Amino acid sequence: MASAPSRMPRATVSSGKPPPSMPMGKTMRMESRFGDGAGPVASAVRESVIRAPLLGSPHSICYSKCRQPARARGGVSIAVSRAAGGRRSDARRSRCATEEARVDPERGLPQVERAGSLAEQAYHALRAGIADGRLVPGERVTERGLAAALDVSPTPVREAIRKLEHEGLLERVGARGLQIVDHPAETLDELREVEVMLRGAEARFAARKITPEAVATLRGYIDELVASRDRLTPLEQFARAERFDAELARVAANPALRTLIESYAIYGTDQRTRTLDRDARDDAWVAARIADHYAIVDALEAHDEELAERIMRRHARSSIPDL
Incomplete structure (x- = not known):
């Protein structure tokens, strides 16, 4: 499977205009844990795993190319969508853009296009950046560095x-510092195990509540995936499978449980990504996954x-x- 280029395109605000660029620096070093790039399935996994864990609604990550300012030499600047409203003065924008945090020219946090407050966005x-390894x-x-990277004031970042x-x-860390938590490998394995158990519980509740109409819907999703698999890219296959989930x-109708699942799912992102990128081309592995889906519906x-x-x-x- 061809890997995506390692250089990430720059993010823009929802109006389509490029946000102001930030000069190069080292305070926030955004590096991907997925090596030189990530395949299309990896991108789908990251977008899926970080779905609105508090609200239960999906969001999207969108990128678009912008002109490169001379001094940034391909720098990446970040913006949170202003769809929810809110303005900042040019003076404050300039000050935040040049304060403590500087975004690595090769990486940046994704723009999140979704309705809601700036704090939610x-x-x-930020959760997306943690999930996909940019943080x-x-x-x-x-706090100020993250606010500058997201092109918002510190107040919504403080809530986030x-x-x-x-x-x-x-x-x-200390009086004012923050650190991305680095869990020991054993702890990560235990957290991923919790996710597996929670997903099992959700299936149990779905079995208790399911209707014939929902059974037909689930089976139809699998049938459609099987019929169109040869015409779909791995990314499209994964998107179809997400409808099943x-x-x-x-059907399980337990939003509190779903919130927990999506909160724990972030800890398995890297391993899940590598597995799907590696095995999506393996017909036997894909067939086994599809068979599991049919068995679950039965x-x-x-x-x-x-x-x-x-x-x-x-x-x-x-x-x-x-695991």
Whole structure:
């Protein structure tokens, strides 16, 4: 599978105009943990995993090319969508853009296009950066630096930071410093194991509540994926599979549980990405995944809660092979 180019295009605000550039610097070093690039499935995984964990609604990451200012030499500047409203003076914009945090010219946080407050947008943009490795575990950051990178005032970033601290993704270092939490490998494995168990529980609840109409919908999604697989790119295949997951969550009708699943899913992003990038071209592996989906639907239709949970756990675990 061809890898995407390692250089990320620059993000723009929702109006389509490029945000002001920031000069090069080293305070915030945005490096990808996915090596020289990530394949299309990797991109899909990252976009899926970081879906609005507090609100339960999907968001998208969009990039567009901008002109490169001479002194930045290909620099990357970041902006949170202003769809929710809010303005900043040119003076404050200039001050924030040149204060402590400077964005590495090769990387940047993704723009999050979604309705909602600037605090929500900042939260999802920062969470996206943590999920896809642009904000590296152990990296030191500052409130002002993150605000400059997102092109917003410190106030919404402060609210976003509180949420990320609560989720265990950011921690305080000293009086004013912040650090991306670097969990030990054993802790990460345990957190991923929790995600697997939660997904199994969601399948159990879905088996308890499912209707014939929902069974037909789920089976139809799988049939459509099988029929069109040869014509779809790995990214498109993954997007189709995501509809199955979303419908299962709808049937389970437990938004609190779904919030937990999406909160824990961030810890398995890197392994899940590598696995799907590697195995998406393996016909036997894909066939096994599709067979799991059919088996899950059969268990749901039979209202067999125990079987549905067992198959879902196996299915979720198979995308994180180190568990």
